[in-house]
Amino acid sequence: MKRSGLRVFGNFWGERSLGYSAGLFRIAYGVLALWASLGVHLNLQRFYGQEGVMPWARVKHFPEHVYSVLSVAPEDGSWLFGVACVFSVAAFFLTIGFVPRFWSLVIFAINVALQHRNPYVVNGGDRLFVILAALGALLPLGHRWSVDAWIHRKLGREPRQVSVWSQRLIGLQISYIYLFSCFAKLAHAGWWKGNAIYHVMSSQVFAEWPVEITIPLLVPLATWGTLLFEWLFPLAVWLPRYRPYALVLGVAFHVGIDVALVIPMFSAIMVAAYPCYMSDAETVAFVNILLKPLGRRVTMEAPAEVSAGGPTQPAEGPNSSGTRSSHPSSSGPSAPGSLA
Amino acid sequence: MTLTPSDSDSDPVPSKGEPPELVSGASVPTPVEGETAEPDPDVSFADLVAAFTGWPLKKRVLVAVAALFAAFHIGAVLLRGAPKRIKDPLWPLASWYSDGLRMTDTWGMFSLPPKDKLVSIVGIATDDSRIEISHVQQNERDFKQRIMDTRLRKIQTKLVDEKSRNHWGRGYVNYFCKQALARGVPLRRIQLEIQGKAGEAPKIFLNQSCRQNGPARGGLK
Numbered sequence: 001m002k003r004s005g006l007r008v009f010g011n012f013w014g015e016r017s018l019g020y021s022a023g024l025f026r027i028a029y030g031v032l033a034l035w036a037s038l039g040v041h042l043n044l045q046r047f048y049g050q051e052g053v054m055p056w057a058r059v060k061h062f063p064e065h066v067y068s069v070l071s072v073a074p075e076d077g078s079w080l081f082g083v084a085c086v087f088s089v090a091a092f093f094l095t096i097g098f099v100p101r102f103w104s105l106v107i108f109a110i111n112v113a114l115q116h117r118n119p120y121v122v123n124g125g126d127r128l129f130v131i132l133a134a135l136g137a138l139l140p141l142g143h144r145w146s147v148d149a150w151i152h153r154k155l156g157r158e159p160r161q162v163s164v165w166s167q168r169l170i171g172l173q174i175s176y177i178y179l180f181s182c183f184a185k186l187a188h189a190g191w192w193k194g195n196a197i198y199h200v201m202s203s204q205v206f207a208e209w210p211v212e213i214t215i216p217l218l219v220p221l222a223t224w225g226t227l228l229f230e231w232l233f234p235l236a237v238w239l240p241r242y243r244p245y246a247l248v249l250g251v252a253f254h255v256g257i258d259v260a261l262v263i264p265m266f267s268a269i270m271v272a273a274y275p276c277y278m279s280d281a282e283t284v285a286f287v288n289i290l291l292k293p294l295g296r297r298v299t300m301e302a303p304a305e306v307s308a309g310g311p312t313q314p315a316e317g318p319n320s321s322g323t324r325s326s327h328p329s330s331s332g333p334s335a336p337g338s339l340a
Numbered sequence: 341m342t343l344t345p346s347d348s349d350s351d352p353v354p355s356k357g358e359p360p361e362l363v364s365g366a367s368v369p370t371p372v373e374g375e376t377a378e379p380d381p382d383v384s385f386a387d388l389v390a391a392f393t394g395w396p397l398k399k400r401v402l403v404a405v406a407a408l409f410a411a412f413h414i415g416a417v418l419l420r421g422a423p424k425r426i427k428d429p430l431w432p433l434a435s436w437y438s439d440g441l442r443m444t445d446t447w448g449m450f451s452l453p454p455k456d457k458l459v460s461i462v463g464i465a466t467d468d469s470r471i472e473i474s475h476v477q478q479n480e481r482d483f484k485q486r487i488m489d490t491r492l493r494k495i496q497t498k499l500v501d502e503k504s505r506n507h508w509g510r511g512y513v514n515y516f517c518k519q520a521l522a523r524g525v526p527l528r529r530i531q532l533e534i535q536g537k538a539g540e541a542p543k544i545f546l547n548q549s550c551r552q553n554g555p556a557r558g559g560l561k
Contacts, residue, residue, distance in 0.1 A: 006383045006384070006385065006388065007383045010383065010388065013410075038487075039487060039488075039490070039491075042487065042488045043488060043491070046515070047491070047495075051515070051518065052515055053495065053511065053512045053515045054508060054511065054512070055511050057511075058507065058508040058511050059508075064439055064440045066440070067440045067441055112441060112442050115442055116442075118495075120494065120495040120498055120504070120508075121491040121492075121494050121495045122494070123491075123494055124445060124447060124449055127442060127445040128445070130441075130442045130443070131442075131443055131444070131445075134441070134443060135413075138406075163406075165406055165410060166406075169410055169413060169414075172414065173417065176417060176447075177447045180421050180446065180447040180448065181447045181448060181449060181450075181451070184446075184447070184448030184449075184451040185448075185450070185451045187451065188451050188452055190452075190453055191451070196450070196453065199453035199454060200450055200453075200454060203454040203456070204457075204458040204535065205454060205456040205457070205458055205493055205497055206450075206454050206456070206493075262490065262493060263449075264490040264491060266449075
């Protein structure tokens, strides 16, 4: 590996973060987990109960139950209900950021169990939900906008910087999904010819409103546009200059999928993972855009070391409490993931 | 190049004129606006090794474990999507992680034109009237039912596959027999139907009687 390559590699994995992006990811993921737990409760007996559509006898031969907490008492409805309640509790504590890494692991364990209990209701979005619960537990989830952060402040602890290696892992995971999907599509003629979206949109099973699109050019544009997006997003999102455009396009792409197709969870979990691509400064700037209508804004704190004059010295100096109030997008830590 | 040992959770402050850490340490700083960036110093593999060995034991262990996990995860993800001839010999090493812990998947959604058929569950009441029980067309339901039934499509369309149908199809249909009975609508039998094109009659591919006592029995068509 060339020396410059080593440097890029080192920076990519070793970039430091104050946890703002992880905090935003935690909130987005936590809200989604609350929603998912509601779905589990609504279908608890139907999908997972002994009297439901999939009695234990039909799935007990799967060897993967060794990883499932439900296999402790697979035919006990009380145990199932208890596990589902813990899922809701975990989602709540994750969202508010009280020991969030622990609760993320709990969500991971429970969803692994639910997916083994009834693997026939699971789709790709659910798989990604589990993957992100496990990888998310490696992020500094509680450093910002959390009960943990509030407790730390009360105890007088300084904000800490940590490596973003696990954030990178999630970013790579999401990029891989887009690229895999793109290359899998390229292997089939419909995507080359430009008519694949016609079949998707007319599917009585997948389409929310099955329709045979007859508007000229719309089908090939949508087909090739999908390919182009899935190919370009994983590249553009790592370049700070193009990242905002890639993320906005990504959100639009997934909103389109969610409105047009019946694919639970997938689009929401993909978008929930987007903060993992963002630097702390970008995340704070984005949150301020969201808060603007409320007349509020957040400021990015600096770590104790930085306020002492480190290399990421903010444009405005620290105040007496060691925090600063400059606009985060004007300075602050370098954008992570920069391969440029 | 000197690299300062540091705690894994804190960011070391490089001494004046000293280059920052490169791996799991401080990032290469972005110059504050208006300042001139210094040229990047060269980094060799030996520098990285020297940095690593200079850290405290706890940090070395943490970084090593993190690096190994990241490498394993990426390897498992790539293996899952690899061609069969590459995947099969190595799969035993990753199956516990991929299938057991469900940490990897393939993502070729919609690469092939969707072939799933619209499957409906229809109850035949004792007076031979038809009762639509479970229908996967989402846009024909109210909001609460849509939330509840959002995953029905997945499981119900799998019943078109004969192997799945033989494995758990009867248990699946039994649930609807019991549900109907609990609601005071005893059914004579349940039919699974594939919806045809407009104007075509649905195709019945499973027809099972609903017994009020004990497991239901029926035949597959």
